[in-house]
Amino acid sequence: MFPRHNVLWWALCALSLCAPCARASPGDRDDRFRACVTSCTNNDESVKSTMCSTESSESAPLTLLLTRWTCETDCAYLCMHNLEKTRKLNGEQQVEGVWKYYGKWPFRRTLGCQEPLSVVFSIANAVPAAAFLLRRRNANVHAAAYPYAQAWDVHAALSLHSWIWSAIFHTRDTVFTERGDYLAAGAVIVYTTALAVVRVFDLRRPDRRVLVFAVAALVFATHATYMLCVHFDYGWNMQVLVTLGMTSALLWVTWSYRGGVFGIAMPPTPKHRDARRLLYVVLALQASSALELLDFPPIAGTSLDAHACWHLVTSIAAWPWFAWAANDHVVYADALTRFTR
Template identity: 35%
Template sequence: MPRRLRAAAKPSPLLICALLLLLLAATVEASIGDRLPEFRECVQICKQENCNIGSATQIPLHRRLLFWTCPAECDYTCQHIITDNRVADGKPIVQFHGKWPFYRFLGMQEPASVIFSLGNLWAHCHGIRKLLARVPATYPLLPWYRAFATAGIAAWTFSAIFHTRDFTATEQLDYFAAGASVLYGLYYTPIRLFRLDRPTARRRSVLRAWTLFCCVLYALHVAYLKGVHWDYTYNMAANVVVGMVQNSLWVWYSYRRYQQTRRSWSFWPIIAVALIMAFMSLELFDFPPLWGTFDAHSLWHLGTIAPTLLWYNFLIKDSQYEVAGGDRLKS
């Protein structure tokens, strides 16, 4: 799980790149597999035999395009050699560099997570296109729904990139984009539930205060991760807490909406929340990847596709009901 200064001249691209690299710099903690003597010996021998200048083993183009180098190839190969030996000896599979030893596909480190991340990306693209086609352009909540889709699209794009190739920069962009998406989910929820978009002086003041609060909250979140401690446990806990608050509000609203409308679609948020919580529980029971491909994290990504589609369908029904005057009829 990110001041402005007026300058006489624009900063150079080199300076910008240097600042970005500094921002995304971080340390990497070792896993059990990294510390195994047999793994380190395997990598060392592989590098000596295959990575010498002038006689290095040729790497296929599609992998070189994804920045696979000879040392990285040795690391990947040795992970699977050690894993196969451990399985043959009846020993448990262990992680390397904080990840399970996945079988890559077309150079992708975690192909299942990449594909399922793209599935969520498609769900947001499909959902917002459908919503914009079926809800009048004058509907006042559309800007917030577009921003919700944009945050989701960005989060799942960076997720796919990160799972394709795990670097410090791709990992942090994934975490920060995911955090922004989760926090935006909480941000727009009270705007819809309490109609903070309506042009009254009191609501405008509340909206400004709420917007400022969420921006500060996100800035503090990023500042802590980057400036204090890159804490995986904290990042997960922060996203879970924000998500739980948002989900609780939608469950309350869903029940209230059903009392108003007596329509089955009013319960869709409850169904979506239940599905998301069920698949999120997979993260608590992490296990080695099935067939070297499907781990708990990838299945969690798979499980969020259907609730996302259901969520956009609810937003469409909810918006159409209001546009048709249903709320006025029930008031």
């Protein structure tokens, strides 16, 4: 129910991100594409890459070197756009549409970034989390009045960390950046599900909170170990994320709409306007997942595809989510005071 803090969001996101490695795409299976890449890497004249050049006068651009493009990956990029240009001239695009290559649309890179707008929007998603942490440093929140302050700080820190990895991954899709992105996202998903349990059921006792977060840590460690050391199973990863996502979203939505169903008289039974704000943010973010399901190609040769649009929407929704989290301690303290009178 939060941008990259939205576990259901991440479940769908993981499904889309796994595509490049889970299966080939029509573009990279095409014989013309493969022949072009072979020709390019052999320094033939059809398509030339400065990353493959042995001439000192044709030095590779610094931006490509910094973003770790190689002869093979640069040739694949050039051949991808060369083939799409040919397909457009031949009328193939009108019949079959734009092809994907290695699970991704043919984006136009900028300064070496494969998906520049997704990079920008990932950073935009990180800003609200960073702002929340900076605000909390100056806030005077007593643990006795609001026992969840530290838990929210950890959530914001993990969110910030995961969005940094998202920006890195969208800059260059490699095995290393993909693994980092998946693990960072998984940490947020598991932790936020635990946070939902702790906050919704108002687990004020430290030992109960520690138990919930310890179980969450064990779940994440087990899942990460399996993915990294046994089998990087995209289907299994998606199932785990969907399960956690539905659980977390259901808890937040139910609590924000009718907290009394959990049988707790004092918070959580939110009757203040922030409860409705939480509900609207959750529902809006779940609805925004439709952008990922639509999965349309980049608009007018840019890098603005459905996934980038999704990042844009979540970067906007992150602000009311963290605003709600920041104000929760005020509402909680007020409810606690009224309850104990």
